[in-house]
Amino acid sequence: MSTNSLRSEITELYQRYDNGQVTASEAGTEEYATLDAFLDALETGDIRAAERQGDEWAANEWVKRGILLNFGLREIRSHTYGDVTYHDVLPLRETGDLPGRGTRNTPDGTVVRRGSYVGSDAILMSPAFVNVGAYVGDGTLVDSCDTVGSCAQIGANVKLGANTLIGGVLEPVENAPVVVEDDVSLGAGCRVTSGFVVGEGCVVGENTLLTPRIPVYDLVDEEIRYGRLPPERRAFTRFVESGVGEHDLFEGGAYKPAVVATDIETTTLEGTEREAALRE
The missing domain is CATH 2.160.10.10 (Hexapeptide repeat proteins)
Structure with missing residues (x-):
């Protein structure tokens, strides 16, 4: 997925979330696919939460909203790290x-x-x-x-x-x-x-x-x-x-x-x- 397409999908999904049109209990395969693609793009460095613009650093607001969506639309689940079981909305x-x-x-x-x-x-x-x-x-x-x-x-x-x-x-x-x-x-x-x-x-x-x-x-x-x-x-x-x-x-x-x-x-x-x- 291109950065522009991902940005559009995150922006649209955040609007639905902010308006109460989708919740964690209602999110499905399509929403999770967008959230996973977003996290993958962060991990590869294709998108960043902030970028330098001239002499200043500015936040990429849509990226930060994508992170907030991962907290708002995911349920808390059990995960394993070595011998430890932890409970979070995101795995490691x-x-x-x-x-x-x-x-x-x-x-x-x-x-x-x-x-x-x-x-x-x-x-x-x-x-x-x-x-x-x-x-x-x-x-x-x-x-x-x-x-x-x-x-x-x-x-x-x-x-x-x-x-x-x-x-x-x-x-x-x-x-x-x-x-x-x-x-x-x-x-x-x-x-x-x-x-x-x-x-x-x-x-x-x-x-x-x-x-x-x-x-x-x-x-x-x-x-x-x-x-x-x-x-x-x-x-x-x-x-x-x-x-x-x-x-x-x-x-x-x-x-x-x-x-x-x-x-x-x-x-x-x-x-x-x-x-x-x-x-x-």
Whole structure:
């Protein structure tokens, strides 16, 4: 089925569902065939929950509606994963195609849900979880205890450090999900949520929280940004003075988290120079 045909069928089916003309108990062979073809297209990368349009990322609203349809029109069923029986509307993704593309998923807890894309030469370390609608690019490492949320878009040659959380944005359908562009390295324990975009080539220090509600102090362009880390930045968490000021409940004023972004090449050079000085 072509992408245009699939889009038309999903759009028509969603209208019927939204108008109460079809429910999970009423869905039949034709509806399930459309839903299965939709999930297959997500897994092959033929469709994505978000795409880059110029310098911005935009959600494909019809794709996100297709994911919602799979929740709304499917009954909860029992499924088996190893020795575990679980109950969900979606089974896990078949992973037999991964070895032929050089991708490996380690045992004992690597969970890849139906409707997610995993590229070639990628590594999924257990325990890790990749949700429906997520896109994991070629050569990317999803390390132990990582979560890649629904519709999150992870680029090629990305390193997600252990215990990293990439949030999911399924609703509202018009909102773009979390995006981590190519060649990014996220340190262990990072959190990226609420549609934040991490620009290409960034290196982010461990335990950094990236969310549109926390300011990014970009020292390269000397701007305060929200919701995006520009490409080729080294970023880390710092605390800045809060507008709350002093209060009877605490002394010395209040502070709030912020992210500081510096030029990645300059920072790396300074670090090398400091190392050389110490060795002398």
